[in-house]
Amino acid sequence: MECKLAVSMMHDYLDDDLPELQQRELKEHLLSCTDCRAKFKELEQTDMLMFSLMHQSPVASEDLVSRIMNSLPQVKKERAFVTWIKRHPALSAASVFILVMLMSSVTFWNQDRQLVVRGTDLEQVVIQGNTVIVPSGKTISGDLTVENGKTQVYGEVDGNVTVIDGSLYQASTAHISGQVKSIDQAVSWLWYKVTNMFSEVAYR
Amino acid sequence: MEGRLTKLALKGDQRAFAELVELYKDKIYHLAYRMLNNRHEAEDIVQETFLRVYRNLDRYDDKQKFSTWIYRIGTNLCIDRLRKRRPTYSLDAEMNDQEGIDGYSMIPSDNVTPETELLLSETQRLIYEAIDSLPVKYRSVMILRYLQDLSLQEISDVLDMPVTTIKTRVHRGREFLRKKLEPKM
Numbered sequence A: 001m002e003c004k005l006a007v008s009m010m011h012d013y014l015d016d017d018l019p020e021l022q023q024r025e026l027k028e029h030l031l032s033c034t035d036c037r038a039k040f041k042e043l044e045q046t047d048m049l050m051f052s053l054m055h056q057s058p059v060a061s062e063d064l065v066s067r068i069m070n071s072l073p074q075v076k077k078e079r080a081f082v083t084w085i086k087r088h089p090a091l092s093a094a095s096v097f098i099l100v101m102l103m104s105s106v107t108f109w110n111q112d113r114q115l116v117v118r119g120t121d122l123e124q125v126v127i128q129g130n131t132v133i134v135p136s137g138k139t140i141s142g143d144l145t146v147e148n149g150k151t152q153v154y155g156e157v158d159g160n161v162t163v164i165d166g167s168l169y170q171a172s173t174a175h176i177s178g179q180v181k182s183i184d185q186a187v188s189w190l191w192y193k194v195t196n197m198f199s200e201v202a203y204r
Numbered sequence B: 001m002e003g004r005l006t007k008l009a010l011k012g013d014q015r016a017f018a019e020l021v022e023l024y025k026d027k028i029y030h031l032a033y034r035m036l037n038n039r040h041e042a043e044d045i046v047q048e049t050f051l052r053v054y055r056n057l058d059r060y061d062d063k064q065k066f067s068t069w070i071y072r073i074g075t076n077l078c079i080d081r082l083r084k085r086r087p088t089y090s091l092d093a094e095m096n097d098q099e100g101i102d103g104y105s106m107i108p109s110d111n112v113t114p115e116t117e118l119l120l121s122e123t124q125r126l127i128y129e130a131i132d133s134l135p136v137k138y139r140s141v142m143i144l145r146y147l148q149d150l151s152l153q154e155i156s157d158v159l160d161m162p163v164t165t166i167k168t169r170v171h172r173g174r175e176f177l178r179k180k181l182e183p184k185m
């Protein structure tokens, strides 16, 4: 056997990748070739030293787990609803719609064209006609929802901004800490209503 | 078990996801720490890895091992980070050019305090230096092979490369480390 082939087989052996027959051939070569024997010893030691590193695990900061968990996006509500829909495939969009009609007094989406503004901190908001403005330098604490209107954000919103059947303009000075959602289609509007309704029920 | 946890996490079960974090955070941290040789960056990688896992839970195919999937995300993030950090160079040329490789091993590690210095034996430090001086494409393979104890097939799944390529890289990586460590043996 050539030494070059023997070296290649040594590596395969260390990778648990050498068939038994060839293992015997390698062994024979090692018995007769001192150079290869020395080399094999070194490779084997390198291998052992590398594996020994596994027991020298560095330790991460203690707060790493909480940091990871806190960094996850908060999209659970939506996700839970989508999963719920998936688990009830018989419930088509139409039957969801009927469910909504039965369970609440929500009006059909395109019949409801007047401006609706919802939020927890509406004093800071300026409303001009059908335009809702978050002035620069002002901070809204909590979510802001605008239906059927234009929304212009120059200041800060410390929560989610949801725009339904309307436009959203964010100035370069704008800062929205939560999610920005724009809902334009009847179906997603419906889903939004339903999720909102369900979470209201859940929190009650 | 990971399959069950990912399904629960996908349904919005935060505790199930926290369990996945507990199971894999040290492994990913170890991987990233050895790849980047920097604690802060390693923690960043761990955080980013789990964020990506979370965002892509719905795309996880449970025919694949969860470990393979998460190692792939973590390894790719480390490789990206290394690419941004260091200029590109011809790896194979460097393999035969000892001086070029030694140059990289001289990059100081930012976190060796006198205490840890005392703890690390001369040989261990030599190994760390040797790993650090491995070109990226060999380093990721060697770290997956030894630190995570993956088989050649698993490494090929993680890196999405043919087993033959992985085999060659392990051989060359080991050969390189042997030469570095040889004076101590």
Ligand SMILES: [Zn+2]
Binding pocket: A002, A003, A006, A029, A033, A035, A036, A037
């Ligand atoms: Zn020989």
